[in-house]
Amino acid sequence: MPMPTVTELTINGQRTSVNVEPDVLLLTVLRDYLDLTGTKYGCGEGRCGACTVLIDGKPIRSCRTTTANSAGKSITTIEGLAKDGKLTPLQEAFIKADALQCAFCISGMIMSASALLDHNAHPTREDIISSMNGNVCRCGVYQRIIEAIQMASNTGSAEE
Amino acid sequence: MTDDDLTPIEPERYELHATPTYNFNLDRRDFIKAFGLGILFIVPTTRAHAQQRDQAESGRGRFGNNLPQDINAWIHIDEAGKVTVLTGKVEFGQNIRTSLTQAVADELHVPMSSIQMVMGDTELVPFDLGTFGSRTTPTMAPQLRRAAAAAREMLIAMAAEQLRLPPNDLRLVGARFVNHDKSKTLTLAEVARGRKLIKVIPENIAITPAADWTIAGTSVTKVDAVGFVTGRHRYTSDLKRDLMLYGKIVRPATFDAVLKSANTKAAEAMPGVKVVVDGNFVGVAAPDPQTAIKAANAIVVDWTSTPQPSNAELFELLRKPASDGEGRGRGGSRPQGSIANGLASADKKLESTYTVEYIAHAPLEPRAAVAEWTGDKLTVWTGTQRPFGVRGELAEAFHIPEDKIRVIVPDTGSGYGGKHTGECAIEAARLARAAGKPVKVVWTRAEEFSWAYFRPAGVIDVKSGVKDDGAITAWEFHNYNSGSAGIQIKYHTPNTDIQFHQSNSPLRQGSYRGLAATANHFARESHIDELADAVKMNPLEFRLKNIKDQRLRAVLEAATKAFGWNKTKAAKGRGFGLACGFEKGSYIATCAEVAIEPDAKDRKNSRVRIVRVTEAFECGAVVNPLQLKNQIEGAIVQAVGGAMFEAIEFANGKILNGHFADYRLPRFSDAPLVEVVLVDRKDLPSAGAGETPIVGLAPAVGNAVFNATGIRLRSLPLAPKGIPTPIGL
Numbered sequence: 008m009p010m011p012t013v014t015e016l017t018i019n020g021q022r023t024s025v026n027v028e029p030d031v032l033l034l035t036v037l038r039d040y041l042d043l044t045g046t047k048y049g050c051g052e053g054r055c056g057a058c059t060v061l062i063d064g065k066p067i068r069s070c071r072t073t074t075a076n077s078a079g080k081s082i083t084t085i086e087g088l089a090k091d092g093k094l095t096p097l098q099e100a101f102i103k104a105d106a107l108q109c110a111f112c113i114s115g116m117i118m119s120a121s122a123l124l125d126h127n128a129h130p131t132r133e134d135i136i137s138s139m140n141g142n143v144c145r146c147g148v149y150q151r152i153i154e155a156i157q158m159a160s161n162t163g164s165a166e167e
Numbered sequence: 168m169t170d171d172d173l174t175p176i177e178p179e180r181y182e183l184h185a186t187p188t189y190n191f192n193l194d195r196r197d198f199i200k201a202f203g204l205g206i207l208f209i210v211p212t213t214r215a216h217a218q219q220r221d222q223a224e225s226g227r228g229r230f231g232n233n234l235p236q237d238i239n240a241w242i243h244i245d246e247a248g249k250v251t252v253l254t255g256k257v258e259f260g261q262n263i264r265t266s267l268t269q270a271v272a273d274e275l276h277v278p279m280s281s282i283q284m285v286m287g288d289t290e291l292v293p294f295d296l297g298t299f300g301s302r303t304t305p306t307m308a309p310q311l312r313r314a315a316a317a318a319r320e321m322l323i324a325m326a327a328e329q330l331r332l333p334p335n336d337l338r339l340v341g342a343r344f345v346n347h348d349k350s351k352t353l354t355l356a357e358v359a360r361g362r363k364l365i366k367v368i369p370e371n372i373a374i375t376p377a378a379d380w381t382i383a384g385t386s387v388t389k390v391d392a393v394g395f396v397t398g399r400h401r402y403t404s405d406l407k408r409d410l411m412l413y414g415k416i417v418r419p420a421t422f423d424a425v426l427k428s429a430n431t432k433a434a435e436a437m438p439g440v441k442v443v444v445d446g447n448f449v450g451v452a453a454p455d456p457q458t459a460i461k462a463a464n465a466i467v468v469d470w471t472s473t474p475q476p477s478n479a480e481l482f483e484l485l486r487k488p489a490s491d492g493e494g495r496g497r498g499g500s501r502p503q504g505s506i507a508n509g510l511a512s513a514d515k516k517l518e519s520t521y522t523v524e525y526i527a528h529a530p531l532e533p534r535a536a537v538a539e540w541t542g543d544k545l546t547v548w549t550g551t552q553r554p555f556g557v558r559g560e561l562a563e564a565f566h567i568p569e570d571k572i573r574v575i576v577p578d579t580g581s582g583y584g585g586k587h588t589g590e591c592a593i594e595a596a597r598l599a600r601a602a603g604k605p606v607k608v609v610w611t612r613a614e615e616f617s618w619a620y621f622r623p624a625g626v627i628d629v630k631s632g633v634k635d636d637g638a639i640t641a642w643e644f645h646n647y648n649s650g651s652a653g654i655q656i657k658y659h660t661p662n663t664d665i666q667f668h669q670s671n672s673p674l675r676q677g678s679y680r681g682l683a684a685t686a687n688h689f690a691r692e693s694h695i696d697e698l699a700d701a702v703k704m705n706p707l708e709f710r711l712k713n714i715k716d717q718r719l720r721a722v723l724e725a726a727t728k729a730f731g732w733n734k735t736k737a738a739k740g741r742g743f744g745l746a747c748g749f750e751k752g753s754y755i756a757t758c759a760e761v762a763i764e765p766d767a768k769d770r771k772n773s774r775v776r777i778v779r780v781t782e783a784f785e786c787g788a789v790v791n792p793l794q795l796k797n798q799i800e801g802a803i804v805q806a807v808g809g810a811m812f813e814a815i816e817f818a819n820g821k822i823l824n825g826h827f828a829d830y831r832l833p834r835f836s837d838a839p840l841v842e843v844v845l846v847d848r849k850d851l852p853s854a855g856a857g858e859t860p861i862v863g864l865a866p867a868v869g870n871a872v873f874n875a876t877g878i879r880l881r882s883l884p885l886a887p888k889g890i891p892t893p894i895g896l
Contacts, residue, residue, distance in 0.1 A: 031457055039413070039456055044405035045398015047580075049531045050612040054827035057531060085398035098396040105388050105793050108801055109260025110395035111531040111580030117396060136835045143827070145531045146260050146581055147804025149838040151797065 014078050018043070019087030029075035033067075034058045036074050037084060045085035045114045049143070056142030059115040060084050066122040085114035088121065097121055097159040104155035108146035116142050120156045129160050177300075178669065179650025182588050182620050182677030183556075205245040205359045206325075208318040210293075210310060210368045241293060242271070242314050244322070248342060248356030250275065250282045252311060255295020256303050257287035257552060258578040259586070261857050262794045263303045265390045266383075269791060270308045273382040274315035274375060277342040277355065279390065287554040287576030297553035299584060299678060301751040301855020304790060308853065309374065316375070317368040326353045377788030377849040384849075386793030391578075402580050403550045404535035408605035411537070412441070413456045414598040415463040416608065417449035418618065421820025422675070424470035433465040441602040442466070452598040452606045476673040477818035482522050482626045485648040489669040500655065502664040506630070509641025509662030513632025515701040520628050521690035523649055523883040524814035525621040525674055527825075529832060532580020533615040538595035539605035545572045549592040550579030557589030564593045565600070583805070584678035585619055616825030621815055622679030623672060625649020627690035633698045637712045644691070648672060650683025653750040653862060656691065658713040674817060680802070681858040684750040685809065685865060689883055692746035692866030696873065706745045706870065707732055716749070718785055718848075722756040723747050725844045726783035730758035740764070740896050741778070742875025746866035752854030753786035754846075757803075757863025759839070761871040765892045773892040775885065777807060777837075777868055783844040784860055787851035796843045799860040803841050806864035807833045812887040831887075 009028040016023055018041065025040050037043040037060070046069055049057030053068040060069045061083040088095050094102075097117055107113060116139070123130055123138045130138070135153050144152065176183065241253040252271050258264040264284050272279045285291050287298075295307075319339050326344040327334040330353060336346045344353040377384060394400035419426070429449050431442040439454040440462045449468060453459035476484055510516055536549035545565070551557045554574040562569045579586065591608055599606040610618070625648045632641040639660040646654060651667035667683075679685075699709035707727055714720055727733070727745065737743050740763045747756040760778045765771075784799055812831045816823040824830045869880045876893040880886060 028457065035456055038405070042407060043398075044401065044407075047402075047532070048404065048609065049533075050827040052612070052826060052828055055531065055832075089397050094393070094396065101396050102388055102392040105797055107389045107392055107395055108262065108797065109531070109579065109581035110389075110400070111260075111402065113395050114398045140835045143531065143832050143834060145529055145583075145805070145832065147801035147807075147833060147838065148797065149804060149833075149835050150800055150841055153835070 014074050016074070016077055016082060017080065018082045019084060025074065027074055030073050032070055033060070033072045033074055033077045033082070034069040037069060043084050043086050047111055047114055049112070049115075054141070054143070055112070056115040056119055057112050059118040059142065061118060061122055064122065064125060066119045083118075085118060088117065095121070096162040097124065097155070100155040100159040100162070101152070104151045104158055106148050106151035106155040108148055112142060112144045116144065116152055120152075120159070124156070124160055130156065132157075177650060177652050177682055178667065179623055179652065179683050180587070180678045181623070181672070182675075203245060204361065204363050205243055206322070206362055206364045206366060208242040208314055208321070208366050208368055210241070210314045242311075242318050244318075244355060244359045246356060246360045248281065248354055248359060250277055250355075251285055252282060253285045253292040254307055254311065255287060255292045255555060256307050257298045257554065257576045259298065259552060259582045260580075261303070261798065262389055262791075263298075264578065265387055265794060266304065266790045267308060267311055268390055269383040269385075269387055270312050271315045273380050274312045275319050276339040279382065279387070281342055281355075286578075288573070289554050289558050289575070290573040294555055297556055297587060299552055299587065301753075301857045301859070304853045304855045305752060308790065312374040313372045314368050317372045318366070321366050322355070322358055326358045329353060329358060377853070383790050384788070385791070387791055388793065401577055402532055402535070403537060403548050403577050404532055404580075404609045406537045406548050406577070406607065408537060408539055411605040411607055412439075412452035412454060412598070412602050413459040414450055414452045414595055414606045414608035415459040416594055416614070417451075417463050417466050417468055418614065419447065420470040421472040422475060423820060424472045427469040427471050429469075430467040434462040437462050437465070441598070443598055443601045445597065448594070448597060450594060450598050452602040452604070472820055475820040478816055481624055481673065484673060485624060485626050485670040487670060489671050500663075500665050504662035506641050506643045506662050506664050509660070510630070510632045512634070513640045514635040515698075516630075516632045517694065517697055517701060518628075518630045519694055519697060519881060520626065521686075521693060521881045522627070523625045523686040523689065523809075525624045525676065525817075526679070526809050526813040527616055527621055527815060527830065528583045528585030528619065528679060529615070529830070530581040530583060530585055533610040533612060534586065534591035534619065535607070535609040536592040536595035537605060537607045538592065538599040540596075540599055540603075543567065543571055545596055546575065547572070547592045547596055548575045548577060549589065549595075550582070550586055551576055551589055551592065552582050552584070552586050556587065557592050560589040561592060561596060565596065583680040584682070587678055588620070590618065612827060613825050616830065617822045620675040620677040622809070623649045623676040623683070625683065625686045627686060629690055629694045631694060631698060633702055635702055637699075637702050637704050637709050639698065639713055646683065646687060646690075649686040652682035653684025653687040653748060657716050657719055657749055658695065658710075659715055660713070674815070680805065681750070681861040684748070684858070684862045685806070686883070688746065688748045688750075688862040689865045689869070692748065692863075693869050693879070693881060696744070696866070696870040697879065700873070705733065710745070710747060718754045719747060719749055721846055722754045722783040722785050725846055726756035726758050726781050729783065729842060729844045730781035732758060737874060740875065742871040742873070744867045744869065744871025744874055746863045746870060748859070748862050750859045750862060753784065753856060753859045755782065755784050755859050755863045757782045757867040759864065759867035759871045761868055761875060763872070763875050763890070763893065763896060765896060766889065771892050772889045773896065774889045775811065775868070775872055777811070777839040779840040779842070780864065780867070781842045781844065782860060782863060783846055784856070785846035785848060786854040786856045786859070788849045788853045789845055789847040790853050792845055792847075795845060795856055798856050799843045800841045802858075802860035803864055804833050804838050806861045807837050807839070809883055810865035810868050810885055811837070812884045814884050814887065
């Protein structure tokens with residue numbers, strides 16, 4: 008049985024350490040140890056995208072990533088986007104486009120979209136669909152999420 | 168007050184009539200409710216609500232021993248002038264927190280920002296049957312409006328007394344009382360300060376007609392949106408309490424399995440782990456989630472299972488009447504005329520069978536609950552659409568009075584009718600009682616698929632006759648198991664026999680957004696298309712010939728106009744389809760365009776892609792056009808799943824595809840382009856809109872596939888694996 012190990016993590020620019028077994032999922036560490044509950048559990052098998060975080064800028068399913076594999080990398084969660092209470096253009100766009108029903112998927116949607124805009128500042132509708140297809144919104148708000156991403160991409164610097 | 172809530176509970180809300188999940192042993196204590204200073208306006212209940220509860224109780228004893236105060240709604244104004252509105256309704260993504268705030272702001276003449284809605288907290292809010300059946304907008308919004316309108320007048324009277332002015336010289340504008348020449352003003356806070364008043368709202372209060380709304384009727388984004396886009400909002404599954412443990416349930420090997428033995432030694436030896444074996448309940452609570460999983464896995468359980476049916480026998484099984492059935496179907500209607508005569512006078516006769524599979528709600532937030540005992544008092548946070556219903560279930564499970572139980576519902580990660588029950592709340596509470604510490608239970612996706620309930624499967628037989636001129640002469644319609652919602656026909660025909668028959672369902676089933684209206688509209692609107700084809704009439708003309716209802720005609724005309732029906736012909740490999748209907752006080756017409764696309768690898772098989780959908784919807788006066796459109800768009804996308812590919816596979820007491828890897832949900836790439844046409848009827852009361860927009864898609868798509876290929880699909884899902892590629896494509 009693996010023993011708890013102190014692991015250093017860099018989350019939202021802050022260094023922190025947790026004492027857990029190395030195979031504990033990053034999702035569990037974020038939610039249950041660090042109280043960063045904006046990242047959600049939806050399926051536990053990487054099929055819904057609700058648990059998406061950025062690791063070194065890439066969208067990663069934290070329900071399929073261990074703590075050991077996250078060590079020493081830069082992790083960004085939904086809590087790390089707004090700075091000093093100022094929302095990013097993408098977060099603003101989700102509100103303006105009314106891309107919110109139950110919103111349980113929204114953290115994952117925003118993280119995935121934020122990674123997309125980092126690499127492709129002006130994605131087409133098809134780009135958005137193909138890169139967001141791993142994120143499920145059971146309320147079916149897809150059309151508005153696409154609008155939100157397009158809206159954010161049009162405001163220029165979508166993400167810092 | 169209102170009789171709207173007297174709508175009977177549909178028979179297919181099976182979960183409300185089910186026997187309890189667990190039976191435990193007991194405990195008890197007391198609590199006191201308190202409000203701070205300020206003014207509390209209460210809306211007393213009427214006969215209507217007493218009856219509403221009687222109905223609820225007839226289902227089963229879940230609304231329990233201590234029925235609450237006879238109050239419908241509360242509005243409290245504190246010393247800072249902050250308005251708190253209390254309602255038993257809950258927010259599940261329908262954005263009623265927003266629309267109800269609009270209604271109160273409109274009537275009370277205060278900005279939306281000064282209003283806070285407290286929802287679904289049984290200790291604070293008045294009794295409510297539950298958030299389902301699209302009832303919030305038609306029933307709760309007018310109640311809150313009456314309360315707010317009366318509160319406004321009473322506040323003006325109080326302010327007038329304070330200012331020594333006649334009340335008719337004062338107006339309440341933007342949370343300030345102002346006299347005619349604006350020489351004297353008072354704030355809401357100044358009126359409420361130092362008071363501890365309870366004011367009863369009189370019965371007959373005029374509310375603002377829709378034509379004069381200023382805040383309602385406008386597009387307003389989600390009131391607390393910032394909390395959601397920053398991840399700050401705490402859903403039940405995000406809550407944490409001091410000393411909280413993590414719970415895990417050891418599930419039976421199959422449905423209906425009975426526990427033979429459980430060896431818990433290894434689990435109990437783990438540090439901090441509490442194990443509970445009580446009847447069929449086996450669960451653990453541990454200081455961290457991974458220990459909870461390990462402990463649950465370490466319990467060696469032996470279950471006695473019984474053989475159970477599978478998909479293969481499903482529809483045959485559903486045709487057999489329920490063992491405890493009542494013979495002639497419920498929810499249908501008395502036959503009109505004579506089917507035999509109607510068929511005899513027909514030029515063409517048709518007989519078709521339609522089927523629908525079980526599907527899962529799959530709310531993205533699985534069931535979750537945090538339970539905490541303080542002495543003999545129990546508090547449970549849980550995402551349920553029926554906070555008072557779950558309080559009743561907890562009272563029943565733990566043999567304690569309802570006034571010892573507080574259920575709090577944080578805004579929840581959706582439900583779609585799937586979170587009416589409290590099994591997770593009971594599980595968390597059982598573990599918390601044993602552990603003496605708060606316990607959180609969050610179901611896994613696999614648990615959600617297996618241990619919640621499904622939209623009922625169903626078989627529908629339709630027999631009909633039509634004259635060559637398009638007049639329908641006979642309509643016989645039998646729905647087995649799926650339900651009676653939306654079963655009535657709006658097409659004119661002198662001879663009808665419409666029945667719903669209950670069956671023995673092999674799976675646990677219950678409410679799902681729109682109930683059986685989806686299945687019944689699918690069967691009816693597909694069959695209507697078949698009739699139109701039989702007499703070689705355009706599907707739109709055939710419908711207009713047989714529909715007299717002006718509201719239904721209006722949405723049909725609006726949808727087809729926006730879609731371009733009859734204006735363009737579908738391109739090769741494409742098809743247009745139409746469907747319309749009526750349910751829960753609202754009217755809908757849906758047009759769909761599909762593309763038939765041969766598979767790259769196997770050209771004999773084609774995929775059906777929904778290219779675009781135009782839906783016209785009329786639900787009386789529109790409260791918030793933005794949110795209404797959002798609901799309609801979402802319902803259409805959710806409908807795509809049940810229409811195209813969702814189906815539960817089961818065998819011998821197990822779900823075989825209870826994972827997102829195996830159970831396909833609509834994704835970005837499945838979402839058609841959606842155009843919504845709102846028909847705003849300011850002269851009519853607002854009806855709910857959470858459900859009806861879901862019913863038109865499946866038949867419109869099925870009809871479009873027929874239009875494109877000549878292939879008639881009569882089962883939902885329509886084409887999970889595609890269809891044979893038509894010749895020439």
